[in-house]
Amino acid sequence: MSKRPPITNRVRILREEHDKLSQAALGEAVGVTRHTIIAIEQGRYSPSLETAFRIARLFGVGVEDVFGWEGE
């Protein structure tokens, strides 16, 4: 079993702050499946830089406001 990626994220919080945007709607907006959004939120998958930027831009924040390094 591989280690979990050391990347934290606030995707779920940001979704809830944006009119409880659904995982499916977020996935569709950034070009991934709902299952990938679930995996990102659970910390099981680190998205590509492109998808990370797409998510951040959709919420109108910087990438570092969405993703962080574990322990920082």
Add this chain to the structure above:
Amino acid sequence: MSFKEKSAWVMGLIMLATGLWYAQLVAAAPQAPVIGPLVPYVLAVIVLSIVAQVILAILSPKEADAPADERERAAIDRAGNWSGMVLGFGVITAVIMYIGGWSATLLVHAVIGSLIVSTIAEYALQIYFFRRAI
């Protein structure tokens, strides 16, 4: 469960069932011409695969049209990489057995068997990587 995972389950089960059937046909007449069990096997795989994919597409038309996303592509690529090693191992083993005295007929069956096993392994690994999320 995502469409790609459902598809991997269905195709894996089709390959497993048809692979067992092929093994049964070969075991019944190991030295008979290869074409005997091969033609019905290939036809069965083609027909069952088309029927299964059509049914899956009817049940989830939107997902069926969508290309694999970045996580799914990574899972599919990694599964393909590992299953290629399974195929390579099977083919090399078959060739060694042929050099050691197996007939050409058995060599062909062993190579086809390796292809079947590697395909089953590919779908199983896809499911594993989809669930583990890479």
